[in-house]
Amino acid sequence: MSRVHILATGGTIAGTAPSPVDPGYRSGGLGVSALIDGVHGLRSVATLTGEQFSQVGSQDMNDSLWLTLAARVNALFTANEADGIVITHGTDTAEETGFFLHLVVKSQRPVVLTGSMRPATSLSPDGPLNLFNAVSVAADPQARGRGAIVAINDDLHSARDVTKSSTTDVQTFVSPGAGLLGTASYGRIRYFRHPTHPHTGDSEFSVESEVALPRVDILYAHANMPADLVRASASLGAQGIVIAGVGNGNVPTEVAQALADVASSGVIVVRSSRVSSGDVGRNIELDDDGLGLVASDQLNPQKSRVLLQLCLARGLQRGHIQDAFYRY
Numbered sequence: 644m645s646r647v648h649i650l651a652t653g654g655t656i657a658g659t660a661p662s663p664v665d666p667g668y669r670s671g672g673l674g675v676s677a678l679i680d681g682v683h684g685l686r687s688v689a690t691l692t693g694e695q696f697s698q699v700g701s702q703d704m705n706d707s708l709w710l711t712l713a714a715r716v717n718a719l720f721t722a723n724e725a726d727g728i729v730i731t732h733g734t735d736t737a738e739e740t741g742f743f744l745h746l747v748v749k750s751q752r753p754v755v756l757t758g759s760m761r762p763a764t765s766l767s768p769d770g771p772l773n774l775f776n777a778v779s780v781a782a783d784p785q786a787r788g789r790g791a792i793v794a795i796n797d798d799l800h801s802a803r804d805v806t807k808s809s810t811t812d813v814q815t816f817v818s819p820g821a822g823l824l825g826t827a828s829y830g831r832i833r834y835f836r837h838p839t840h841p842h843t844g845d846s847e848f849s850v851e852s853e854v855a856l857p858r859v860d861i862l863y864a865h866a867n868m869p870a871d872l873v874r875a876s877a878s879l880g881a882q883g884i885v886i887a888g889v890g891n892g893n894v895p896t897e898v899a900q901a902l903a904d905v906a907s908s909g910v911i912v913v914r915s916s917r918v919s920s921g922d923v924g925r926n927i928e929l930d931d932d933g934l935g936l937v938a939s940d941q942l943n944p945q946k947s948r949v950l951l952q953l954c955l956a957r958g959l960q961r962g963h964i965q966d967a968f969y970r971y
């Protein structure tokens with residue numbers, strides 16, 4: 644049997660509510676042993692080990708936890724202590740953690756994130772089957788070389804492509820444009836494709852757990868967006884700013900001017916979009932060449948932030964950062 648190590652970080656999958664029908668609950672309370680014991684037949688899928696990495700709602704995931712998590716995953720694989728790793732994680736920021744690991748884990752072995760939308764004590768929890776499927780993927784040699792995978796609600800997504808689309812629906816994860824990586828049905832796994840962009844061993848990015856990631860802020864654009872938010876972000880020390888732009892990464896004219904000003908002083912500005920699908924191209928309505936801006940291409944604002952942090956940590960300049968947004 645394959646050896647699967649579960650790193651539990653918290654989230655609703657480990658959440659508890661006062662009653663089975665109470666929509667209010669607390670994330671992350673249940674420990675990793677309770678999660679494993681709560682899934683019928685899980686120990687017949689793989690030789691399991693568990694580790695309590697953190698116990699947070701994923702709204703409290705942060706750069707420092709990411710760095711430690713990536714270091715732990717790399718160490719487990721380097722020491723050949725696991726054939727695959729499952730990370731139980733809150734759904735709110737699973738796409739960011741997943742993309743981060745997709746770019747900095749240096750192994751072909753599967754890293755599979757899963758979570759749930761309903762707490763473990765719910766009348767009808769979705770966590771147990773999600774964990775069963777995630778462990779099945781992590782135990783599967785065919786999952787190798789596919790980067791970080793989000794396994795949830797019977798679907799397998801590439802961590803690069805997946806995003807959360809509903810605040811409450813169990814069917815919340817979608818991969819707009821790219822589509823599913825595969826499916827999982829009670830541990831029976833089907834793959835449709837490999838990830839289309841470089842990851843893990845083919846990614847140029849790696850991290851040291853003791854080196855902090857650069858500050859990158861996300862600013863949300865809207866009608867009447869004030870330009871001084873851009874200056875505030877730069878003066879607070881942001882080395883990068885990601886704009887969740889309107890439409891094709893657009894911003895009001897005054898904001899565009901403020902972005903050009905901070906860009907000329909060395910802040911890297913990436914234009915992404917608050918719209919949930921479609922690319923953000925260069926020089927469409929805004930003159931990126933003249934303003935000194937980077938277009939996010941296919942990455943949403945939260946994933947753009949991850950890639951920009953890694954680019955800045957690597958010391959890449961603007962032109963190379965634009966290339967990285969096309970490449971990854």
Ligand SMILES: NC(=O)C[C@H](N)C(=O)O
Nearest residue numbers: 654655700701733734735
């Ligand atoms: N469904 C969930 O997991 C939501 C929770 N707030 C979290 O991300 O931890």
